[in-house]
Amino acid sequence: VPARYDPAAIVSVPQQRPHRSRQNYRTPLNFLAAAKHRLGIQHFAFDFAADAQNAVARRFWSRQDDALSHSAASWAFASGSGGWGWLNPEFTKIGPWARKCVECRAAGGRVALLVPASIGADWYRDHVHNQAYVLALNGRLAFIRNKPRALYPKDCILCLYSPETPDGFDVWNWRKEIAA
């Protein structure tokens, strides 16, 4: 019977390098299709964290625009009347992004936020729990386009912030959404 805690085994685990190739991380197209289907939209009205090469909407803010420096009212306006904005931020510092989503929702906007399922993080406690409809993604994501088999090694959540969407939690088998 293997020991429950084996320090030798832990030492042998390869080190994770979360920042490596981070610039290659793009939301998989099949997941975007599933998200749009789930939200009942054809297109995202705005991409809040992007560049000209990876934007998933026609209109976007880049690092130079610094989305976080824009007001919640601007975010709400950008998400479009009745539309949805998209946000897949860099995963290094999620708190300010999640806070902005809460503020955007309060200002009448709609944002779908894709982040790791770090439910022990302060940002989850303060800016997701009881503030968004959380979809726990059943089925890991392949963020690196030229390595479609390299699945991101953590579970992710899609947090829906909208005045019309109730707070809540569900497990979503997103692959089935578009397979149907």
Ligand SMILES: C[S@@+](CC[C@H](N)C(=O)[O-])C[C@H]1O[C@@H](n2cnc3c(N)ncnc32)[C@H](O)[C@@H]1O
């Ligand atoms: C994980 S990528 C998301 C790419 C694409 N939008 C998608 O969902 O597939 C995050 C993007 O946010 C950009 N970014 C970083 N800081 C930003 C900021 N303060 N405002 C807007 N965009 C930012 C990065 O340059 C990068 O292109």
